[in-house]
Amino acid sequence: MDIQILHLLDGARQAKGLTVIIDVFRAFSLECYMYQANAGGVIPVGTVEDAFALQKANPSFILCGERNGIKVEGFAYGNSPSEFENIDLHNHVVIHTTSAGVQGIVNASGADEIITGSLVNAKAIASYIRQKNPETVSLVAMGWNAKKKTEEDELCAAYINALLKGDGIKEIDRLADELRFTEGKKFFDPSKPEFPERDFALCTMVDRFNGVIRVLPHPVYGFMTEWKEVKNEF
DSSP states (O other), rough: OOEEEEHHHHHHHHHHHHEEEEOTTTTHHHHHHHTTTTSSEEEEEEEEHHHHHHHHHOOTEEEEETTEEOTTTTTTTTTTTTGGGGGOOOOOEEEOOOHHHHHHHOOOOOOEEEEEOOOOOOOOHHHHHHHHOSEEHHHHHHHBTTTTTOOHHHHHHHHHHHHHHHOOOTHHHHHHHHGGTGGGGGGTTTOOOOOOHHHHHHHTOOOOOOOEEEEEEEETEEEEEEEEEOOOOO
């Protein structure tokens, strides 16, 4: 198994084989919580305009997403896991657009298969990859706005890589918590209410979920994701 760690939007465009698009703060942590809240599916779309058009054609679909971390005006939800912690989506489909993670999905045209990546389901991701045993794995750390590397996505890529090659990173919980002093400090800044403190805790609950989010081609929507439970090999 050849594993490559790639970065940002160019990394997504270079990705081959089984590709993991990583966005810890917050897109793909959030989508795990969406599925826990009984989402009927998630449609990742690249632009706000496409999101509104899709929702207009499908009024029962729920709009969710951000630009520069701030909820898009007219959307029901932003990009905050804490918004989904105590609700039931009743199998409604969610349309999701973000500045980093979703951009990775729509630009990974060379991938054989795409799954999303976050710390909250990292062991499940590694278990899924081991079970599929592909020749090539691309771990793409999307960073801030898909333009600047960030500590949390780089840590997640390193952790998945270490799991695939051995037993992982022994101090992963401490390293995840220490993200509060780097990219995660925005969650503790009162001047940035778009980044609730609770989101930091929800995004750094390492290996909370035993499933992966698979990104599947869709004839109408472009892509749609599904939740797949995974047998943990660790």
